[in-house]
Amino acid sequence: MHIIMITPAPEGSRAGNRATALRWQALLQDSGHRVEVKTDYRGEPCDLFIGLHAWRSHSAIKTFYQCWPFRPLIVALTGTDLYRYQHDDPEPTHESMELADALIGLHDKVGNDIPSGCRDRLVTLRQSAPVPPEKWSPGPPGNDFSACVIGHLRSEKDSLRAAKAALLLPADSRVRIVNAGKPHDERWSALVRQEQAENPRFSWLGELSGEETQNLMVASSLMVISSLMEGGANVVSEACRAGVPILASDIPGNRGLLGDDYKGYFPAGDEQALARLLRKAETDAEFLAALASQVTRLAPGFSPERERASLEQALNLAIGNCAKRRKAASPSTK
Structure with missing residues (x-):
């Protein structure tokens, strides 16, 4: 699929949202998808859209939904979405959640912290990291x-x-x-x-x-x-x-x-x-x-293989839920 992913973190930033977007881009491309990472979205077509950050990416998420209402949409929830903005500025934060065909949460307790009506669209994804060439070992007792x-x-x-x-x-x-x-x-x-x-x-x-x-x-x-x-x-x-x-x-x-x-x-x-x-x-x-x-x-x-499988789970859930929306909106036929 051709996937557009929006992140509020600009190119060159080492912020977590940018690192996540680039890692997901690589994992999805390894699975055969074509992925564009953008900080600005103006209605360009794609097969599936991923918005990182429900609150910060609300405008882009809403634009995609208005331009392409029956194409699958995924929203990834950040810490500030869950523990700040859905309380301090709930309208755009919750609208992003409600528009999504699938939500991605990054820890096992996210389901406790989102509206109950969103929980059946939630996929828990643990962000991955490579195994470093050298692993930790306790230092000598006399050192700092x-x-x-x-x-x-x-x-x-x-x-x-x-x-x-x-x-x-x-x-x-x-x-x-x-x-x-x-x-x-x-x-x-x-x-x-x-x-x-x-x-x-x-x-x-x-x-x-x-x-x-x-x-x-x-x-x-x-x-x-x-x-x-x-x-x-x-x-x-x-x-x-x-x-x-x-x-x-x-x-x-x-x-x-x-x-x-x-x-x-x-x-x-x-x-x-x-x-x-x-x-x-x-x-x-x-x-x-x-x-x-x-x-x-x-x-x-926290392996890349587990993270890639979770991403594919989110894609499949979004595609399935979008198809249900499309069918529900179609005129019934006898």
Whole structure:
């Protein structure tokens, strides 16, 4: 099929939506489809349309539906769709969901967080990551205990929470926080530079390439994902495939990937609880090994083959539901 995929993230961006769009483009093209990734849509014909982000891509989604009402439409739901915009600006967000023949959710608990009438059109897709050439292994006991924080610096990610938690640790702690990501705006740029100047346990590397990010992850003692909202962060997939232990905020987007029995959760925004977990991971080798074992067991669920199969499931669901709509709209014949 000829597929058009819309994403709000511009070409050249390392934002999650752009990375997702390019990965899906490659996976779908491997399956024989022709896929165009666009940031602007003006009614061009295609066999199937995928809109990443219900709220940000609402205009494009509505344009496609108005121009081609009986061609299949898929909407992929992001964290801000689920946990911000469907509450703060519900009309366009929910309209995008309602127009879709299939919805893609990126973690196992998305069905709990969307209108009940949309749940039968939901496909759960776990974003994939490659197995890195080198996998995580615990560092020598005498070295710094480094915790990486990877992702754009912005409020939704609560990006400096780990840095604040590290300051609560005792003087003999070896914990160091290493942050890699691009500031969302000038405010975040000022905040991260101030933190680096004032916090001896914190360093900021700026935005890294994919290979540099992977190298940072496997060289770290663990990864912290402190987000206040997540649609299903690809960095979790990457850590699991690399065997990197994770300390994660206790939110649906993390529980929906790591499972309810994961041992490394802390209450979102609670730096004291995070400090306690950092100290436990630093001083309790069995706890750190248990986290590593849990993420390693989860790793097969984040394979490209699984993600490609989920994409094809979404395509088939959208095509089937679109055909039902078309039949229901046709004049009945005897």
